[in-house]
Amino acid sequence: MPVTNQLPASIDETLEMLSDGDYVAGRALATVLFLSLKMQRPLFLEGEAGVGKTEIAKVLAKALDRPLIRLQCYEGLDVSSAVYEWNYPAQMLEIRLAEATGEDDRSAIERSIFSEKHLIRRPVLQALEAPGGRAPVFLIDELDRTDEAFEAFLLEILSDYQVTIPELGTIKAEEPPIVIITTNRTREIHDALKRRCLYHWVDYPAADVELEIVRRKVPGCHDELSRQVVAYVQKLRQMDLFKSPGVAETIDWATALTELDRLALDPETVSDTLGTLLKYQDDIARIEGSAGRELLAEVKADLAAAV
Template identity: 50%
Template sequence: MSTTTRAAHADITTPEDLAALLDQRDYLADDGVATACFLALRMGRPLFLEGDAGVGKTELAKALAGALGGPFIRLQCYEGIDAAQALYDWDYPRQLLHLRAAQVAGAADTAQLESGLYDRRFLLARPLLRALEAGDGARGVLLIDEIDRADDEFEAFLLEFLSDFTISIPELGTVRATTPPVVVLTSNRTREVHDALKRRCLYHWMAHPEFDREAAIIRRRLPEATSRLVEEVTAAVQQLRDPVDPGADLLKPPGIAESIDWTAALMALGARELSPENAARTLGALVKHREDHESVSRRLSALLNGHEATR
């Protein structure tokens, strides 16, 4: 482990220490997020983050890796993913070239040729194997992203992997992590993840940020934006997410990622404040479903026209 990484670990004695390190990575963590991450580090438990898309789950894992000074390794889950795609594979084209080169060179020992095919240099390490081999004792972060998109069999495999952080490669032996990675699992809740996997983890629900924190995040990411634009964008997005609003029937309420994108799009048009006209022109940065487009356009028009009438 490098001196920098050791120092980073030594400095993390409270959730507030971790929040400060995340802040240096431009991630503004609230007390709940900082405490959940701190406990995951202290207890050596995977952290299961659940919440709507766009609330900052993936960005948190990236910032945590930066704060710890270790590598960031991401396993993107999808329907049909299996253990081989997450662990390792053999580089068959290179093995074939090796075999042909050996034959041209006159190698005749079949057993030696076959054993040479399964050398470590021909192994393609996938995310889980790379996480075990992070090296130098550096505590990397393994992000298992959108686990809710994988199937039951892959969940069961992950449960076994997380219990001992070992991988058995028949041709080479067992690979065991000398320093287990910090594991962050995320779910957008498109389906329920099994309780067995959740029990292995510490759980944290990531909600959309409150007004002040969302505005601060936008300012941090887009410091050139005017205060008025940031506040008006934040207010509009917060109202669109409001479940009390009888019109809040969006298929995908905008997350903080969309708030940042929308502000950036408005700035690209030279906007210094939010108006019905520039809101309509940049709506594609905020909503990504046709069904939501008309509803959001109508509600923003009423909201912004009402604001203009009171100015």
């Protein structure tokens, strides 16, 4: 599917659009994404970190040739960081210039300092104003990192796609943005927000799907190495680790091994490169040594038996 402003007309076209963006998706995801675009409803994506939730928004923006506006959530996120704030230094400078020139019309000064030229637009306001006349893809990433107060504020915005700036009035989106909300489920999101969205759980991919992802994202990786990497990661996810590796870590590991010119896994290479795959020392310590060698032996035996 060529890059176009047109939304996909079917589930099959949605699958093709994702595939052209090197995103390997199942039909369930393509269906809920198609319906989200068709119904102009936010898409709420939940799942473990690193399974490809954020990538969906990136692929969608590129495929539809829309701006991607990202609101990265964090603890303490407030309106001034998410929606708008005033450029206070510039306002103060204008007030002093007015005083220096003898301007004494308070109403004129107020209109001047609270004009759009002093308005700093943050991601929410940018998404509502549709730069270039095209509704953007608005990614609200890791919503679970914010507090309930911001979640309630966001609920109001998603209800009417508008925001009120007391000094300027209400700004309403002419065309609602395409909203993708992601969460790693570190806390539960309130049902009131979920009810306004279509929902999809993004799970770890099956081995054949993950192998296809590695082949697309790391084309220089030797085929045997790709199969061993995926099989190893799949087995790791069955263990009781503090943080199982996501697809992003699988891709990083395959890339690192390719940069080291490896054609297959061996115990020493696995031990030396675990830092690209696992991000907690307790997990690395558990896999190093005899446990890692046994796991690799199981992987190679399973792959040999499958031939």
